[in-house]
Amino acid sequence: MTENQAIVLLIEDERQMRRFLRVALESEKYGVLEAETAADGLSQVATRNPDVVLLDLGLPDLDGLEVIEKLREWSAVPVIVISAREKEGDKIKALDRGADDYLTKPFGAGELLARIRVALRHASPKNQDQGEAxxxxxxxxxxxxxxxxxxxxxxxxxxxxxxxxxxxxxxxxxxxxxxxxxxxxxxxxxxxxxxxxxxxxxxxxxxxxxxxxxxxxxxxxxxxxxxxxxx
Amino acid sequence: METKRPDPDKLLERAVSEEKRQRQGKMKIFFGAAPGVGKTFAMLGAAQKRREEGVDVVVGIVETHGRKETETLLDGLEILPPRTQHHRGRDIREFDIDAALARNPSLIIVDELAHANTSESRHKKRWQDVQELLCAGISVYTTVNVQHLESLNDIVRQITGVIVRETFPDSFLDRADEIELIDLSPDDLLQRLKEGKVYIPEQAQKAMENFFRKGNLIALRELALRRTAEQVDEQMETYRRDAGVRDIWPAAERILVCIGPNPRSIRLIRAARRMAAGMKTEWIAVHVEAPSHIKPSEEDLKILAEHMRLAESLGAQTVTLTGYKASEEILNYARQRNVSKIIVGKPTHPHWRDKLFGSPLDEIVRGSGDIEIYVITGDAAETTAKSSARPIPPQINAKEWFWCLGAVSICTAIAGFMFPYFDRTDIAMIYLLGIVITSTRTGRWPALAATLMSVAAFDFFFIPPYFTFAVNDIRFLVTFGVMFVVAYVITRLTLQIRELAEASRKRERSTAALYALSRELARERKKGRIFDIAVKHISEVFQSQIVILVLEEHGELTASETGVGTFAVDQKELGVARWVFDNRQSAGLGTDTLPGAKALYLPMIASSGVVGVVGVLPENTQKVFDLENIHFLESFVNQTGMAMERVILAKEANEERLKAEAQNVRNTFLSSVSHDLRSPLAVVAGAASTLLEKEASLDRPARLELLRTIHEETDRLERIIRNVLNLTRLESGAIGVKKEWQALEEIIGVVLNRISERLNECPLELKIPPSLPLIPFDTLLMEQVLSNLMENALRHTPTGTPIEIIVTPQKSAVMIEIADRGPGIPVNEEEVIFSKFTRGTNTRMGAGIGLSICRAIIEAHGGRIWAENRKGGGAVFKFIIPIEGTPPHMISEKELP
CATH class of the missing domain: 1.10.10.10 (Winged helix-like DNA-binding domain superfamily/Winged helix DNA-binding domain)
Incomplete structure (x- = not known):
């Protein structure tokens, strides 16, 4: 029972993408939750309390940037944005609004897992005091x-x-x-x-x-x- | 014998008029000899019948004159409310053309075609309203009496003694699709009149004593019948022509009528019209601007313009000729146009004038050859009436009179000195010289005065007894007479030559002005410039302010922005312009349509239709354009219209060409891209399906090999897609170049990191100077350039050979070279490889797009990219990025908090 039991919430409307992410994440023993829409995703953050959120910016019901804003009103859960958007402006906006990191599609599984580890580490309470000399x-x-x-x-x-x-x-x-x-x-x-x-x-x-x-x-x-x- | 073969022009004309007619409404005229014959009744009856047939019929305006039978026929018909106008203290019901156009029925009833509208109306006459309705595609039923026909106007006056003021042009009657004669015998009509069915009794009594005399009615009836017969004849002819009966093509006859400001001309015009209609030929109204008429009074000009307009409205072609001898000009022109008959007025001036100065009529008759000449009388009563309304303002020019006096005094002085030594004949010569000089400088009257004064002075000073006007020797009287006549003839001739020269100068100026405009327009390619030029030229030539109105995209006429010389167009004026645009006819100041407008508006007609409207506001607001001026203005306006059309067409053609080109580019691009995309996809699909189907039988190294292939090919796919996307975005302008001051090493580092795995196979040689300045570029785009060039180098250089990156700072630029040791670039393909759809002949897969995006990006940075072959084998790609602007200010650390 290590940190790898952390729960990752996928907010992504594309089924193929979710399937790939689930396989990659489960191979690393993460618990995986899936949400197809922004509304579903937000409610799952509130009810299931995931450790990391993987958020696609192009959702059918709400713009990803707005999801981040709403989320940041009441939750500090690490958010990693995954987006096919080439526009650098969107990535900067996402980061400025409170996302912790971003990945541009297509990305490799190794890259994704590394980012999740970083996000989890920064979020864990023992690192909060920054006491390391x-x-x-x-x-x-x-x-x-x-x-x-x-x-x-x-x-x-x-x-x-x-x-x-x-x-x-x-x-x-x-x-x-x-x-x-x-x-x-x-x-x-x-x-x-x-x-x-x-x-x-x-x-x-x-x-x-x-x-x-x-x-x-x-x-x-x-x-x-x-x-x-x-x- | 003249050949009777179909005239191709006429065939074309018929085809065109046919086409025009189809779009226009049909007109049926209920034609009568006198009021009360039952035209309105018949018209309403026909309207009711049409309504029962289901036609959308509306009554525009009907005068029932209180007749009961007529009023009952209005039952069930929709009646447009008339426009009530307050005119001279009483309310007048007028036909509301705007309401009619807005209602847009298929058939409208408009009574009394010849009615004259009040001055506030759009058109002067009701028939013009009808014309507009027809143009709008609305059919019209209307009524008119024979006495209102323009060409019969004076005949009617001769018969009845009543001057009919409300007239309408014969050409309008001719264009009626159907004419129904409403005939009633004079006895029956008088009976109806007595019964009070036409007018109320006291009015009827008065009418019977004047207009409704039996003799009048018989004559009018005859006129109406004859006119209808002519019309029927014409229709028959048209029918036969349509039916292909060739035989009846009329011989090419043409009638020419000579007109002037003299009121007799009206009669001539009407006579010519009647003759032309009878013979079914075309006719020309000619006015000769002879030198003696070169400075006609404003009044004369106005009357002449009116006559010309009348002739035009009766279907004539109007022409103004300039020449010293009117007779010669007329005959020359007549021959040129194959005129067969000339109509001239009978001279009214005294006979001795013809004997002295020659008679133009005589000359025409003598010189006419096989042209027939018709001489028609004038009408004395009208002449005097009109001429009394035409005062001749004596023009006094002090300078001219001074000239006249001075010349005579000087001549006398010189003659005084000469007198003791010379003969009297020589003295007379001196005076003649003085008169000649005077007449070259002055007008008619001063020249004449100089002549008289010279004779007087000659008598006073040099004929015994001296210093008296008395004459000793009676023979001297002959000398005076001869001297006067010679002097007078010289004066006249000199003046005529001068005036003729002036007239041709004026013509020349006009032609030159038109030529100057068309020459300047021909050079222009921009709409705005064309307007500027047109405004400049037209305002100069016509001393007016000009505005050009064109249709905007939202379908409204808007004054185009031009420089000086324009005037503001208010809402009312804009309405006039709109009417002109819609109806393709001039309107406003000086025309019969909307004459209340402050400016004249002309349509800019080009071959494809109306392209705009030109408004002309004379600087002298008293000035009204005459017909000649309007024609001349039309030439200017149409020149402008054609220039504008040319620009529009050129623009359309260009757009079309660009579109086709773009389409072509897109197609080639798509096929090239789809090829590039399909090959990695094929590999991925193949490898993945092998893994899926043969999973059990594959050993681990084989599986890994397939997986690695899939991974690499997806990488390649991603690169191609990124290139394609960026290329299209860059070209469509969707992404701009976001230049920032950057460190070049940093971006090289990013690219090297990305391809680090593949760099293991080839050693990398980096030559970057240690203190490279910041360079302005777009990071993401530059990253793409570098990675594309590195990809390219990696793909072509054999394993183990080095790839070099060399950065060389130059003066206000930096050059980057990426060199490989591959097969190099085939000769003459150094440029081709950068074009979008080419791949190098030796399998440079996908490099086409890769290199073309590189070029697009570098050029967007204001730089340059090219390829060369290296000494010792291999290719080198070089590009230069300019360092423009001032580098950002760096504050040192000490200045910071």
Whole structure:
């Protein structure tokens, strides 16, 4: 009886998609609930209390973005948006309105399961206090108390902005962070339109902590949306 | 003997008029010789019958004159409420044309065709209302008496002594589909009159003493019968023509009538019309703008325009000629048009004038050759009546008189100096010279005065006894006489030459103006510019303000936006313009239709129909356009219309071509895409069905191989679909390029991460300078360019050979190269591979769309993409992205909180 008994609610109108997701999820021992419409989905969130919601944006009865808004009025359940929409604007809107992550159709099962794990971990109560003093991913080590970053044994010197940028991403490791979100956290709300700040500093940061900055291992770019720290 | 063969023009004309008629309503006229014969009664009877047959009949207006029998016939018929107008202190019931058009019945009853409407009405005359109804496809039953016919007007006056003011053109009677003569013998009619069935008794008594005399009635009856017979004859002819009876084509006869501002002309016009109708030929009304009439008074011009309009309304073609000798011009024109008969008026001026200056009539008669000449008398009473209403305003021009006085004084002075040494004959010559010079500068009267003064001065100063007007030698009187006549003839000739030159200059100016307009219009391709040009030219030539109205998409006429020279069109004027548009006829100021409008409106007629309406507001509001001016304006307006039609047609043709092209592109694109989609689908379907059906018999490596194939092919499908979608979206403008200042390394990284698995097979060489500036581009689109080019390179380069990515900053641009060691690009296909539907000959699967989207994206960024073959084998794809605008400001960390 581990965390894998978590319950995933699929709000998706396409039967084939639900079938594939059910097989993929059940193979990982997740409990699966299905809803075909937004209304059904919302009522199942209220009555069945799922641990993660997989939400398709193109539902027959209600726009996915509105579902997120309604849901966020009374529930903090992690929501992963799955959408065939190419429009980056929709993904950013979904994230800004409270979705935790997104996946663009078509996607592989491995990718999906990884995202669900991240979402569950961030939602679990023991991570809420953020009390961990040291973060480790591969050979990257961050000591939050001493504000020090190591690559293997080599100590890396970061400017205050670079350090703040890194910690914001690391604390949300695995989750996509929009440009605006990052800027608000690092530079403050006055600078939200200056997205090039993130790009320039991210470039600098990559050169310092990545072995090959053009093929980054940790600091991944989500084109048009933002960045994600990959553990 | 002239050949009688069918005229192709006439055949065409008949076909056209036939077609027009089909769409128009039918008109039946109940024709009578006098009031009271029972026209209205017969008409209502016929209407009742039609109603019983189920026809939608409406009574537009009927005058029952209180006759009981007639009133009973109105029972059961729907009657349109008349428009009541307050006119000269009493209420007048008028036919409501708008209500009739709105009601749109199939048959309408409109009594008294010749009725003159009140000035507030749309048309001056009721027959014009009827004409509009017919055009709207409504059939009409109407009544009229013979005395109202335009061409019979003066005959009726001669017979009855009553001037009939309410007239209507013969051509309108001719277009009636049916004429029913309501005949009653004069005795019966008088009996009815006595019985009070026509008028109330006291009126009847008065009428019997005047109009309803038996002699009158007999004559009128004869006229009516004859007119009807003519009409029947014409119908018979039409029928025979329709039935293919060829024999009766009339010989090509043409009648020409010479008219002028003289009121006699009306008589000539009517006579010509009667003759033309009798002979069933066409006729032409000609006015010669002879130099002596070159400066006719405004009044004369107006009368002349009226005459021309009358002739036109009676079915004539009107022509204005210019020439020094009227007779010559007329004969030349007559020959040119194959005129067989010329009608001229009998001269009224004194005989000596003809003897002195030649008589145009004589000249015409002498020069006519085989053309027959008809000379018709004028009517003295009318002439005097009209001419008294025509004062000749003496035009006094101080400068001209000064010239006249000055010339005579100077001549006298010179003659004074010469007198002691020269003969008197030479002195006279000096005066003649002075007169010639004066007449080149002044008008008629100053020139004449100069002549008289010269003779007087010659007598006073140089003929003994000197300084008196007395003459010693009686022979000098002869000298004076000769001198005066010579001087007068010279003056006249000089003036005529001058005026003729002026007239031809005026013509030339008009022609040049029209030519200038058409030349400028021919160059234009835009509607707005055409309007501007038309407004400019027309307003200049006609000294008016112009507005051009065209039909908008929502079906309303709207004044087009043009620059200077236009005027605002209010709701009332817009109604006039609308009428013009719908009826394809000019209306407004100076015409018979809606003359109350402040401007004149002309339809812009092109070959496909009315394309708009031009409004003309004269700057001098007193000025009314005469017929010639209106014709000239029509030429301008139609030029504009044709130019506009040309633009519309060109636009349509272009659209059509684009549509066809787009369709072609779409078809090729679809077939190409469906091919690209089908091949991976076939692989997926095959592999999946093998797995499903043979699951038990397959070993694990085989199963894995099939699964991997499915996975890879779906990847490929996804890529193709993304490319197709982006390409169509980009081309349709559904997605715009969202340029932001980006780090190029970052986006290269994203692409490399995505294809990292496949990169294991080929080493990657990256050459990116360490301090690359931010570059403005759309991340997602650039990502697609890079991944397409990488896909392409991976697909073609053999396993183990390197793929190179080289980034080179240039001056305000950056160049990116992606090079492989594959087979390279076949010669001459370097460009073709970027087009949408081509795949390289050596199986570059799906690359067609991939590379064309690359080109579309790069070009949308203002850059350039091309392909080359590398030295040592392989292909290299290069593209340049310009760095435009100022890079965003970066604040250093120290400035931050």
């Amino acid at each position: 040291v973060f480790v991913a591969a050979d990257l080590r961050i000591d939050f108390l001493k504000r020090q970053v190591f690559c293997g044994t080599r100590k890396i010197h970061l400017t205050p902005i670079e350090y703040r940028l890194l910690t914001v991403l690391v604390k949300n490791a695995g989750k996509v962070m929009t440009h605006r979100h990052i800027i608000r956290e690092v530079w403050g709300p006055l600078y939200v339109e200056q997205t090039h700040y993130v790009r320039v500093f991210m470039n600098q940061l990559r050169k310092k902590i990545e072995t090959d900055s053009t093929r980054p291992r940790f600091l991944l770019n989500e084109p048009g949306i933002g960045y994600r720290f990959k553990e």
